[in-house]
Amino acid sequence: MSKDETSGLSRRGLFGLAGAGVVGAGLGVGGTFAFGGGSTSTNNAVASTYPFFGDHQSGIITPAQDRLHFAAFDVNDISRNELIELLQDWSYAAARMTAGDAAGNYGPAGGPYDAPPDDTGEALDLPPGGLTITFGFGPSLFDDRFGLASKRPSALIDLPKFPSDVLQPELVGGDLCIQACSDDPQVAVHAIRNLSRIAFGRATLRWSQLGFGRTSSTTRAQKTPRNLFGFKDGTANLRAEDTTGVNEHVWAAAGDGASWMIGGSYLVSRKIRMTVETWDRTSLREQETIFGRTKGEGAPLSGGSEFTDPDFSQTGRDDAPLIDESSHVKLAHPDTHDGVQILRRGYNFVDGNDDLGRLNAGLFFISFQRDPGTQFVPIQLALSRNDLMNEYVRYVGSAAFAVPPGATSSSFVGAGMFDLA
Ligand SMILES: C=CC1=C(C)c2cc3[nH]c(cc4nc(cc5[nH]c(cc1n2)c(C)c5CCC(=O)O)C(CCC(=O)O)=C4C)c(C)c3C=C
Ligand SMILES: [Fe+2]
Numbered sequence: 001m002s003k004d005e006t007s008g009l010s011r012r013g014l015f016g017l018a019g020a021g022v023v024g025a026g027l028g029v030g031g032t033f034a035f036g037g038g039s040t041s042t043n044n045a046v047a048s049t050y051p052f053f054g055d056h057q058s059g060i061i062t063p064a065q066d067r068l069h070f071a072a073f074d075v076n077d078i079s080r081n082e083l084i085e086l087l088q089d090w091s092y093a094a095a096r097m098t099a100g101d102a103a104g105n106y107g108p109a110g111g112p113y114d115a116p117p118d119d120t121g122e123a124l125d126l127p128p129g130g131l132t133i134t135f136g137f138g139p140s141l142f143d144d145r146f147g148l149a150s151k152r153p154s155a156l157i158d159l160p161k162f163p164s165d166v167l168q169p170e171l172v173g174g175d176l177c178i179q180a181c182s183d184d185p186q187v188a189v190h191a192i193r194n195l196s197r198i199a200f201g202r203a204t205l206r207w208s209q210l211g212f213g214r215t216s217s218t219t220r221a222q223k224t225p226r227n228l229f230g231f232k233d234g235t236a237n238l239r240a241e242d243t244t245g246v247n248e249h250v251w252a253a254a255g256d257g258a259s260w261m262i263g264g265s266y267l268v269s270r271k272i273r274m275t276v277e278t279w280d281r282t283s284l285r286e287q288e289t290i291f292g293r294t295k296g297e298g299a300p301l302s303g304g305s306e307f308t309d310p311d312f313s314q315t316g317r318d319d320a321p322l323i324d325e326s327s328h329v330k331l332a333h334p335d336t337h338d339g340v341q342i343l344r345r346g347y348n349f350v351d352g353n354d355d356l357g358r359l360n361a362g363l364f365f366i367s368f369q370r371d372p373g374t375q376f377v378p379i380q381l382a383l384s385r386n387d388l389m390n391e392y393v394r395y396v397g398s399a400a401f402a403v404p405p406g407a408t409s410s411s412f413v414g415a416g417m418f419d420l421a
Helices: 003-007 011-015 080-098 185-198 243-249 284-291 328-332 376-386 388-392
Strands: 067-075 132-137 176-182 203-211 265-274 347-353 359-369 393-403
Touching: 067 185, 067 359, 080 132, 080 185, 176 185, 176 265, 176 393, 185 203, 203 347, 284 328, 284 388, 328 376, 359 393, 376 388, 388 393
Parallel strands: none
Antiparallel strands: 067 176, 067 203, 132 176, 132 393, 265 359, 265 393, 347 359
16 A cells, blocks of 8 residues: 555645545634544633634644643655655645644554554544644755755854853754643644654654643733742733734744744743742742742832833832833843833643752743844843842743744645745
């Protein structure tokens, strides 16, 4: 039997997506699914499914789901055409899984008895929980292996080494990335596992990260969540409804450089360990000073409520500013960076504990921006140099990826990079 017939992951299968009913699968709450069916989402703002195809990839301004599985891959010694086929196969499977279908057209238990199933099966009875699968390309993909050097977008910089970085090389970089988000952790893990399985022999997992609680809101309807320091996180984030802000700060546009990136964005990930045991022995006064916001409501220390703009000119006793000059919010605020903003979409993590009995806890920071060099880098530099929070965090992982625009239903993610769109 040909590869097409056994796995449904070929180009032929890809172009058959419309017929398979996968195209335009943004059914919303109450849609029907061949695989999971219905929605038991705990995240009220999140629909059951988001379309894989479209102008932009889902998983950027999509309402942040509760769970994350993020993976970075290195491409093996394969040809340019084999890389194209991998991206086609990934797009095919991602379109199916985000629509609530199995990764392959036979599913976990419907294929030939003597072949491995084309889906691993652990999501068989689960609704997709707003699953989004977002693909990105790291700077190293644009070396001389695949004839892509001239396609490297100028905005896809190699991130500099920031003063407070203590990066672990095994948690840095990657040729390709996949961000899978869902309200169900098993669905997110299933997505990465199956995409990794599909990549077997062509790309190898370099590092991966599970996240269990979103640390941002990306739409106004979402309640602000909390990070593992116990503070509301995401209050001042860019929101999907702010289309002017999103167009200005998130989507790559004509004139930005690489034309194949128009409608795409750039993802920066930073794995940040938080020494929560030390933090938990710190006074409430110090905790609030560090962020420049109250712990309860998340209001700026200059007064007001959660969504009041911070007033950095307000002073208190001894004419000291109410919001410390080295507070996280002051150093990251757009006023400190000529109005620059980023879209944050990070997650809490706990990777067990170390041998001293401390939690390996932290925040897997993800941001999307149109130009990391003029947006993420200045903010991170200011934080790395002066953030009061630095005493309680360690930056251990770091990566940047170009996230191409969404694919059309007859094509695949990244086709424009190969002049195939
Ligand atoms: C380089 C960018 C940023 C990193 C890295 C980062 C790490 C980080 N942040 C928190 C907790 C909070 N961050 C808050 C606001 C905030 N943070 C950034 C950027 C980075 N944070 C920005 C741009 C902003 C918004 C600033 C503003 O406009 O006011 C807040 C306050 C609430 C909010 O607006 O979200 C908290 C709390 C942690 C714990 C962390 C790494 C461990
Ligand atoms: Fe922050």
